[in-house]
Amino acid sequence: MRDVVDLNCDMGEGFGQWVLGDAPDDKIMEIISSANIAAGFHAGDPNSIDRVVKLAHNHGVGLGAHPGYADLQGFGRRYIKTDPAELINDVIYQVGAIREFGRRYGSSLQHIKLHGALYMEAAVNEDLSQMLVDSLQSTSPDSLLFCMGISKTYAAAKRAGQPVIREFYADRDYDNSGSIVFARKVGLMDPEQIAEKCVKACKTGKVTTVEGDELEIEFESICFHSDTPGALKMGKAISEGLLKNGIRIATAGEIASTL
Numbered sequence: 313m314r315d316v317v318d319l320n321c322d323m324g325e326g327f328g329q330w331v332l333g334d335a336p337d338d339k340i341m342e343i344i345s346s347a348n349i350a351a352g353f354h355a356g357d358p359n360s361i362d363r364v365v366k367l368a369h370n371h372g373v374g375l376g377a378h379p380g381y382a383d384l385q386g387f388g389r390r391y392i393k394t395d396p397a398e399l400i401n402d403v404i405y406q407v408g409a410i411r412e413f414g415r416r417y418g419s420s421l422q423h424i425k426l427h428g429a430l431y432m433e434a435a436v437n438e439d440l441s442q443m444l445v446d447s448l449q450s451t452s453p454d455s456l457l458f459c460m461g462i463s464k465t466y467a468a469a470k471r472a473g474q475p476v477i478r479e480f481y482a483d484r485d486y487d488n489s490g491s492i493v494f495a496r497k498v499g500l501m502d503p504e505q506i507a508e509k510c511v512k513a514c515k516t517g518k519v520t521t522v523e524g525d526e527l528e529i530e531f532e533s534i535c536f537h538s539d540t541p542g543a544l545k546m547g548k549a550i551s552e553g554l555l556k557n558g559i560r561i562a563t564a565g566e567i568a569s570t571l
Contacts, residue, residue, distance in 0.1 A: 426459075460490070506536070
């Protein structure tokens with residue numbers, strides 16, 4: 313049983329006057345322990361980065377960079393075929409943006425989490441994952457890397473000694489491979505059912521797959537997405553469900569220090 317878990321959410325995912333999702337960043341920040349902040353390529357801009365980084369600092373939430381494909385139109389959920397070295401440079405660029413705004417408010421970078429299609433591509437692409445980890449070893453050796461436990465990313469991080477956190481996805485389905493079922497758009501979900509799913513995963517280490525089987529899963533952090541309809545209600549239900557069942561919510565940094 314997991315008696316302590318990180319609760320993370322993707323944040324600041326708008327651009328200029330465009331806002332995605334119905335959950336205000338300041339309200340979500342009150343219930344999470346780690347924030348993955350859009351760094352400008354799939355969403356986000358200098359003003360939104362500044363605003364959300366400041367919110368994270370004021371709420372004591374772990375600061376995370378959330379780099380993605382250069383795909384504002386597709387919200388970073390479309391695969392883009394390009395040179396892996398260019399992708400790594402894009403990641404370094406985006407991580408640097410979040411790190412510098414964090415320094416502005418006295419917050420250090422806690423973690424890095426790839427976004428959307430880039431996250432899923434790295435999960436199955438050993439060469440890309442190795443290049444990513446190699447770059448982090450020289451630029452962010454102390455920053456946690458968020459990924460799925462079954463991913464090539466996790467394996468590469470463990471080999472290199474890069475600190476790593478495994479995620480459980482509250483608002484995504486799992487298949488029997490242990491991977492989430494990638495979705496470009498999701499509908500409204502029942503907050504209580506999502507909370508029960510998270511509590512079950514913490515208590516039993518299992519999740520029900522789309523094939524109907526019970527899959528064992530290991531994780532240190534639970535993720536939900538701010539662009540999922542009803543995200544605020546869902547996040548509150550998850551938080552309340554965990555606490556009612558004796559599961560404490562802590563930053564990924566605090567949890568990593570005990571691993």
